Amino acid sequence: MKVAVFGFGYWAVNVVRALCRLLPPGDIRVAEPVLERREAAERAFPGVRAEAGLEPALGDPAVGAVFVCVPSGMHFETASRALEAGKSVFVEKPFTVNAREAALLFECARANSRVAYPGHVFLHTRLFDHLREVLQSGELGALRYAVSLRASLGPRAREDVNVVWDYLIHDVYIFNRLLGGPPLNVSARGRAYLREGVEDVSFALLEYPGGFLINCYTSWHAPEKIRSLLLVGSQAMLQHAGTDGDPVRHFRAGFAPHAGRDPHGNAGLRLFDEGVRTVPLGPGEEPLQREISAFLKLASENMQPAWVERHVVEVAATLEAIDRSIAQNGARVEVAAQGVSR
Numbered sequence: 001m002k003v004a005v006f007g008f009g010y011w012a013v014n015v016v017r018a019l020c021r022l023l024p025p026g027d028i029r030v031a032e033p034v035l036e037r038r039e040a041a042e043r044a045f046p047g048v049r050a051e052a053g054l055e056p057a058l059g060d061p062a063v064g065a066v067f068v069c070v071p072s073g074m075h076f077e078t079a080s081r082a083l084e085a086g087k088s089v090f091v092e093k094p095f096t097v098n099a100r101e102a103a104l105l106f107e108c109a110r111a112n113s114r115v116a117y118p119g120h121v122f123l124h125t126r127l128f129d130h131l132r133e134v135l136q137s138g139e140l141g142a143l144r145y146a147v148s149l150r151a152s153l154g155p156r157a158r159e160d161v162n163v164v165w166d167y168l169i170h171d172v173y174i175f176n177r178l179l180g181g182p183p184l185n186v187s188a189r190g191r192a193y194l195r196e197g198v199e200d201v202s203f204a205l206l207e208y209p210g211g212f213l214i215n216c217y218t219s220w221h222a223p224e225k226i227r228s229l230l231l232v233g234s235q236a237m238l239q240h241a242g243t244d245g246d247p248v249r250h251f252r253a254g255f256a257p258h259a260g261r262d263p264h265g266n267a268g269l270r271l272f273d274e275g276v277r278t279v280p281l282g283p284g285e286e287p288l289q290r291e292i293s294a295f296l297k298l299a300s301e302n303m304q305p306a307w308v309e310r311h312v313v314e315v316a317a318t319l320e321a322i323d324r325s326i327a328q329n330g331a332r333v334e335v336a337a338q339g340v341s342r
Contacts, residue, residue, distance in 0.1 A: 001027075001064035001300055004057035004087075006078055008032040008041045008050070010156060011092060012069035016045055018289040019067075022296065029057055054078070058085040065299040067292075068092060071160040076101040083108045083116065088299035090292070092119035093173075094165045099316040106309040115304045117295045118312050120173045124291040125244040126281040131178055131231070139250070140233025145213040146175070147230045151222035158220075162199040164190065164322050167218035172322075173315045175206070175214060182314040182335045183208045190326040194221065204322055244287060250277040 003023065005016055008030050019028050025047025031054045032038050038050035057063050058081065066082040068075055068091045076096045079089045089109070095118045096102045109116040122128055134140060148171045158166050176182050183206040190199035201219040208214070228241040237251040258270035285293075298305065314335075321333040 001296070002029070002060070002062045003027065003065045003067065003296075004029045004031060004054075004060075004063050005067045005069055006031045006054060006057075006082075007069035007071075008034075008037045009069060009071075012067075013044070014288055015067050015069055015092075015292070016041065016048065018286065018292050020045055020048070021289055022293060029063070031057055054081065058082065058087070061086075063087060065090065065296065072097055072165065073160055076105060079105055079116065080108050083112045083114050086112060086114065088115035088117070088295075088302070090117050090119060090295045090299075093121075093169055094161060094316070094319070095119075095312050096316060097161065097165070098320055099313050102313045102316045103309075106312070109304065113302065115295075115298050115302060117298060117308060118173075118315075119291070120170075120177075120315075121287050121291050122170050122174055123177055124287045124294065126284050127240060127244050127248070128174060128178075130248055130279065130281060131174075131238075134238060134250075135178055139236055140231065140238065141235030142233060143210065143212040144232045144234060145215070146232065147228075148214060148216045149226045149228045151217065151219040152225040153221055153223060156220075157194045157198075157200055159195065159198065162190070162192070162323075163202050163218050163220055164188075164199060164204075164319055164326070167220070168202055168204060168216055168322065169315065169319060171214065171216050171218075172206070172318045173311070175208070176314055176318065177311060179208050179212070181209075182318045183214075184336070185332050185334045186318065186321045186325055187330050187332045188322045188325040189330045199326060202322070202326065204325075206318075245281055245283065247281060248279045250279060251275075252277070 005012055025045055028048045030041045030048060030050040032050060033052055041048060041050040066087045066089050068079050068089055070078050072094055075091050079091050082089045106116055150167045186206050188202055188204035190202035192199045194200045204216045206214040231238040240248045252274035255269045255271055261267050262270040264271050318335050321335045325331055325333045
């Protein structure tokens, strides 16, 4: 099966690089209207053909899958055209700029018997696999809260979407997938310091069923690149910082119910600390390559995973709720009110 990449901007370079590890370069074509970018694609990836428009790839029956890497506002229209031309689509994040368009895109995929898949790359990391295993094991006990930091100094201050749809989206789709659905409600504050009307920093609080709270900080202009997660449960805590290959620390520590007072004077509580266990995640396949491999397999088998549509629509609805809360100066907004049924 041959593939086409629509757009050759910042992230598409990585998509084409990953594809060249999986397919012969002659089976990959790029559609990009800007001449300089087409020339850059052909220089960087010899054998890959770059064209100005979408039509040659859409009209080629040998092209079975399209990777949509155009600006976010064009995702819905571009992916719809590809699906209607009989191609399966991989759509980079954000899948669409609202939940309604996401639902319509999956309707289009069903109508044309093709696969639609989101570019949620952190679902394909070793860290995500580890988090899922830990939650399924019950090691942490009852989940209490989490703190996520995701910030850097660029390299891009985007114009097509704000930091919510660019950075915070990762935390939303990770936890929505881990917990099996969206938060009950959100509250958030954000500011557009760099460009008017495009928030570049956000502080969001997401409340999931069972009282589980996640506090998320995201920014495009912090002095250092930060990727960290703290996950706190009733029996243990988990902490990760850095990239996907960095180890995870498990803390068997916290407070437990206790009759009377513990040695520290805590009434009704006992402080416990049974040490720290460091879990190496080890080497593995690059997450983007793993993600693309998964999509190509689905496209070749024309198999749409049952969970994908609900997941993608709920992620978009959660982000819409966060935007609405920011617009209302931090008001609590129910995610269900954005059109997501439970």
